[in-house]
Amino acid sequence: MRFAKGHGTENDFVILPDPDGELDLDAATVAALCDRRAGIGGDGVLRVVRTKVLGEPLEGEAASALRCEWFMDYRNADGSVAEMCGNGVRVFTRYLREAGLVGDTVFEVGTRAGARRVTVEEDGDVTVDMGPVRVLGSGSAELADGTVRGVRISVGNPHLACRVARPVAEVDLGRAPVLRDEEFPEGANVEVFREVAPGVLEMRVYERGAAETRSCGTGIVAAAAAATPGGGDAEWTVRVPGGVCAVALEGGSARLRGPAVIVAEGDVRLPLVR
Numbered sequence: 001m002r003f004a005k006g007h008g009t010e011n012d013f014v015i016l017p018d019p020d021g022e023l024d025l026d027a028a029t030v031a032a033l034c035d036r037r038a039g040i041g042g043d044g045v046l047r048v049v050r051t052k053v054l055g056e057p058l059e060g061e062a063a064s065a066l067r068c069e070w071f072m073d074y075r076n077a078d079g080s081v082a083e084m085c086g087n088g089v090r091v092f093t094r095y096l097r098e099a100g101l102v103g104d105t106v107f108e109v110g111t112r113a114g115a116r117r118v119t120v121e122e123d124g125d126v127t128v129d130m131g132p133v134r135v136l137g138s139g140s141a142e143l144a145d146g147t148v149r150g151v152r153i154s155v156g157n158p159h160l161a162c163r164v165a166r167p168v169a170e171v172d173l174g175r176a177p178v179l180r181d182e183e184f185p186e187g188a189n190v191e192v193f194r195e196v197a198p199g200v201l202e203m204r205v206y207e208r209g210a211a212e213t214r215s216c217g218t219g220i221v222a223a224a225a226a227a228t229p230g231g232g233d234a235e236w237t238v239r240v241p242g243g244v245c246a247v248a249l250e251g252g253s254a255r256l257r258g259p260a261v262i263v264a265e266g267d268v269r270l271p272l273v274r
């Protein structure tokens with residue numbers, strides 16, 4: 001089957017065009033595709049499917065996605081389903097444009113967190129209206145080198161954003177953070193961040209359903225919100241191992257701007273043999 005490969009600040013994805021919803025994408029296939037030795041390799045899969053043939057109920061917050069022609073069916077590298085991916089939606093936008101599936105520069109993409117408005121900028125960046133950023137209270141995680149405390153935040157998907165005093169490069173993200181079930185019944189993405197200059201954060205992330213990744217768009221928004229005194233409006237530049245994104249927080253919602261590129265296209269043989 002056809003595939004493309006793309007990344008946004010080196011958060012990389014296998015893109016599967018499935019406009020008519022014919023692909024039965026199980027967790028094992030996703031994990032095999034994302035395997036960096038036996039598969040194509042990626043932090044997740046973006047299935048490109050028309051919303052009307054998605055074949056799963058879109059209710060509550062997800063219901064606004066019903067008005068979008070295209071739906072980003074996001075799967076983590078371990079095969080689990082996620083509500084939203086901030087880097088993924090930019091790459092998804094770039095793919096729709098390059099594949100000739102969308103001609104507009106401003107449109108909406110459906111996600112399990114609802115419709116997300118995207119804008120293709122003249123310099124090639126993509127800006128995403130990320131929707132509401134909800135601060136849910138405090139939380140903590142056990143990392144390999146100790147406990148971190150932070151803020152539980154929903155950007156459609158769950159995050160624990162933790163301010164640290166040392167350079168983020170020194171934090172050990174070598175194994176999965178241990179979370180408290182009562183704080184994160186669905187698991188969470190864990191960010192560590194530090195303010196390195198006024199309006200500038202450095203951040204690393206351990207993603208739910210993947211591992212440490214080079215970037216996480218929803219995590220960048222969560223870190224920006226956690227770094228903002230009083231939860232007000234603010235603009236942040238966020239440096240991650242894979243690049244730089246800009247976040248604007250306004251009226252309880254966020255905009256995320258950053259690069260998105262397609263690097264390859266080809267055919268993949270399914271089922272993959274490991």
Ligand SMILES: N[C@@H](CCC[C@H](N)C(=O)O)C(=O)O
Pocket residue numbers: 011044076081082083084085086087088157158189207208209210215216217218219
């Ligand atoms: N990398 C993404 C987030 C992908 C989903 C996440 N791992 C989850 O399970 O919530 C981003 O750029 O936001």
